[in-house]
Amino acid sequence: MEKHRxxxxxxxxxxxxxxxxxxxxxxxxxxxxxxxxxxxxxLFPRTYLSRLVNPTLSELQVGDLVSLTAEIxxxxxxxxxxxxxxxxxxxxxxxxxxxCVWFSYPPAYLKLFKPGTTIWISGTLSAYNNQLQMNHPDFxxxxxxxxxxxxxxxxxxxxxxxxxxxxxxxxxxKIVLNAFSTYADQISENLPDxxxxxxxFPPRRDALQMMHFAQKTEAADKARIRFAYEEFFYSQIMWAxxxxxxxxxxxxxxxxxxxxxxxxxxxxxxxELTSAQKRVIREIFADMCSDxxxxxxxxxxxxxxxxxxxxxxxxxxxxxxxxxxxxAPTEILAExxxxxxxxxxxxxxxxxxxxxxxxYKGKAELKNQIASGEAQxxxxxxxxxxxxxxxxxxxxxxxxxxxxxxxxxxxxxASKDSHxxxxxxxxxxxxxSLAMTVYGDLQxxxxxxxxxxxxxxxxxxxSDRKFDTVLSDVQKELQKDRQAYFVCPLVxxxxxxxxxxxxxxxxxxxxxxxxxxxxxxxxxxMANKDKDEIMRRFKAGEIQILVSTTVIEVGVDVPNxxxxxxxxxxxxxxxxxHQLRGRVGRGADQAYxxxxxxxxxxxxxxxxxxxxxxxxxxxxxxxxxxxxRGPGEVFGYEQSGLPEFRFAxxxxxxxxxxxAREDAFGIVLQDPQLxxxxxxxxxxxxxxxxxxxxxxxxx
Ligand code: ADP
Ligand code: MG
Numbered sequence: 001m002e003k004h005r006x007x008x009x010x011x012x013x014x015x016x017x018x019x020x021x022x023x024x025x026x027x028x029x030x031x032x033x034x035x036x037x038x039x040x041x042x043l044f045p046r047t048y049l050s051r052l053v054n055p056t057l058s059e060l061q062v063g064d065l066v067s068l069t070a071e072i073x074x075x076x077x078x079x080x081x082x083x084x085x086x087x088x089x090x091x092x093x094x095x096x097x098x099x100c101v102w103f104s105y106p107p108a109y110l111k112l113f114k115p116g117t118t119i120w121i122s123g124t125l126s127a128y129n130n131q132l133q134m135n136h137p138d139f140x141x142x143x144x145x146x147x148x149x150x151x152x153x154x155x156x157x158x159x160x161x162x163x164x165x166x167x168x169x170x171x172x173x174k175i176v177l178n179a180f181s182t183y184a185d186q187i188s189e190n191l192p193d194x195x196x197x198x199x200x201f202p203p204r205r206d207a208l209q210m211m212h213f214a215q216k217t218e219a220a221d222k223a224r225i226r227f228a229y230e231e232f233f234y235s236q237i238m239w240a241x242x243x244x245x246x247x248x249x250x251x252x253x254x255x256x257x258x259x260x261x262x263x264x265x266x267x268x269x270x271x272e273l274t275s276a277q278k279r280v281i282r283e284i285f286a287d288m289c290s291d292x293x294x295x296x297x298x299x300x301x302x303x304x305x306x307x308x309x310x311x312x313x314x315x316x317x318x319x320x321x322x323x324x325x326x327x328a329p330t331e332i333l334a335e336x337x338x339x340x341x342x343x344x345x346x347x348x349x350x351x352x353x354x355x356x357x358x359x360y361k362g363k364a365e366l367k368n369q370i371a372s373g374e375a376q377x378x379x380x381x382x383x384x385x386x387x388x389x390x391x392x393x394x395x396x397x398x399x400x401x402x403x404x405x406x407x408x409x410x411x412x413x414a415s416k417d418s419h420x421x422x423x424x425x426x427x428x429x430x431x432x433s434l435a436m437t438v439y440g441d442l443q444x445x446x447x448x449x450x451x452x453x454x455x456x457x458x459x460x461x462x463s464d465r466k467f468d469t470v471l472s473d474v475q476k477e478l479q480k481d482r483q484a485y486f487v488c489p490l491v492x493x494x495x496x497x498x499x500x501x502x503x504x505x506x507x508x509x510x511x512x513x514x515x516x517x518x519x520x521x522x523x524x525x526m527a528n529k530d531k532d533e534i535m536r537r538f539k540a541g542e543i544q545i546l547v548s549t550t551v552i553e554v555g556v557d558v559p560n561x562x563x564x565x566x567x568x569x570x571x572x573x574x575x576x577x578h579q580l581r582g583r584v585g586r587g588a589d590q591a592y593x594x595x596x597x598x599x600x601x602x603x604x605x606x607x608x609x610x611x612x613x614x615x616x617x618x619x620x621x622x623x624x625x626x627x628x629r630g631p632g633e634v635f636g637y638e639q640s641g642l643p644e645f646r647f648a649x650x651x652x653x654x655x656x657x658x659x660a661r662e663d664a665f666g667i668v669l670q671d672p673q674l675x676x677x678x679x680x681x682x683x684x685x686x687x688x689x690x691x692x693x694x695x696x697x698x699x
Pocket of ligand 2: 306307
């Protein structure tokens with residue numbers, strides 16, 4: 001097989017051909033972004049298990065958060081009254097027994113747990129009927145009884161990889177080892193010598209091996225720091241080149257502020273703008289009226305009124321004879337903005353259009369109006385960035401819920417015309433370091449004030465055992481003609497299982513509880529048009545109860561919905577809980593949020609839920625979230641354009657970022673084209689990683 005490939009390319013061999021993988025597993029690995037052998041080598045362990053610390057059960061007390069290795073002695077799965085199955089797994093450390101309990105679990109667990117298997121578990125120790133118990137522990141199958149002594153069995157530190165359904169830690173460890181034993185000598189260096197020496201970084205090949213096979217966490221850390229630096233370094237080379245080659249000065253449109261349309265809009269508003277909104281509008285106008293291309297992020301909590309602020313900016317563009325476009329992540333949202341804007345601009349001579357995805361009657365005509373400039377305000381989804389959509393004097397681009405779009409998508413809209421001003425909206429505060437890495441030089445405005453007279457949503461954490469009382473509270477709201485959301489989380493990274501849970505809840509609510517109301521189910525696997533249809537009916541009040549997986553999280557505004565019930569709230573991140581809760585409390589009525597928790601709660605989950613019941617301030621919540629989970633989790637790797645930051649933690653690694661930034665800017669300012677001999681490697685690596693991205697940001 002080897003001889004068919006070019007030398008040096010072997011490390012790019014599709015992972016399918018690696019010993020122990022094959023076609024089926026290759027498809028599963030692809031879900032983790034692993035396509036070839038090198039990808040596998042670069043798959044950074046999520047965490048490591050230490051074999052050195054292994055307490056015996058007799059030393060431990062109820063309430064302790066513990067991790068230990070033990071052997072499975074028995075397995076028992078029995079159904080309960082509500083049709084759910086409980087899984088009990090007895091383990092012992094040779095002296096004392098402990099029961100691990102799962103109140104819901106994927107069927108695959110039944111195959112995993114076998115008497116005689118050695119398992120690592122981690123969780124809070126509790127007691128039930130005088131027997132030690134651990135509910136929903138984290139676990140790793142270490143090895144089966146009769147498995148022969150292998151490499152991993154003797155290691156002090158075990159890597160724990162990100163998984164997807166159908167892959168196990170054991171398998172991952174085996175194939176990672178296989179990858180290195182065959183291809184390690186093919187790993188090439190990515191950083192110039194002078195950088196390695198300056199920071200005493202290990203060579204790339206050593207660092208990769210340390211990452212997987214370290215015997216001490218310090219070594220694994222050292223390796224990770226090298227890779228974090230590498231990621232920062234190349235991204236900063238890009239921003240440094242951006243600074244050199246794309247001086248935004250004098251490239252922007254200089255709008256003039258003759259407040260004709262904007263005053264007319266102000267007079268049409270049924271409410272007074274908050275002083276935060278007024279300040280942000282001033283900041284935006286100042287940017288737009290300067291000759292520098294605007295690149296500004298507006299941050300404001302869910303419901304703080306970002307939309308109206310952008311409408312003022314769009315009108316400024318329009319009264320200067322330019323077009324303004326707004327892109328939203330879902331059709332539901334785009335439609336919502338469209339209805340809003342047409343109503344507000346009713347009596348003004350402004351043409352607002354909505355461009356949706358797919359083919360439909362009248363679309364060609366809409367595109368003509370956009371291309372001719374007849375359409376002055378253009379709203380839409382990803383449909384706006386299709387190749388055949390042309391603009392006419394596009395002066396302002398607004399991206400709503402910007403973290404929902406990739407860098408490329410944002411850039412594609414921005415490059416529809418030359419140097420339009422750019423406005424990004426986000427409900428999630430972005431730390432400065434993140435802004436610097438993802439957006440280069442980005443200005444930030446904050447709407448740090450809520451419109452007056454908002455009743456804050458009353459939030460309650462309820463145990464699932466009290467679910468019935470929650471249902472009767474929901475019933476009371478329904479009797480007042482209000483509507484309710486029920487949301488189920490993703491389980492074990494599997495949309496399929498989430499759907500099972502949502503489906504079960506849906507059947508239960510529809511057939512057993514709310515039989516006289518219209519209950520519908522919406523989930524991520526449905527076609528867009530079906531989702532939109534259900535949302536439309538919910539908005540119109542034709543559906544009273546909407547059961548969903550997490551598809552309804554952003555932006556949707558249904559003021560008549562006053563109840564949000566979140567199942568397994570302990571499994572959600574804070575930002576997501578806040579977004580979900582933000583779906584209610586949008587009207588004048590008191591709204592309620594029930595966070596249903598299933599025991600046991602990890603200390604982190606407990607902290608999250610308690611923050612949710614204490615605070616309704618999105619900034620406080622977001623800060624906590626970043627602290628608890630880190631930005632990759634908070635912003636999502638794909639959407640935020642962070643895929644290249646697989647090692648770097650944008651909150652914790654700020655010092656590394658600063659180093660990388662200084663190095664990168666130093667190099668580029670002195671040799672912008674990277675033509676010098678000592679920059680040759682750097683130039684090649686940079687171009688291979690960033691060539692496409694760079695083309696995108698130099699609009
Ligand atoms: P978000 O910032 O989450 O995008 P929206 O822009 O959708 O929030 O605004 C939420 C709701 O608040 C809308 O119904 C909007 O009309 C209303 N709103 C915006 N500004 C004010 C204000 N100053 N006073 C009262 N209501 C406002
Ligand atoms: Mg919004």
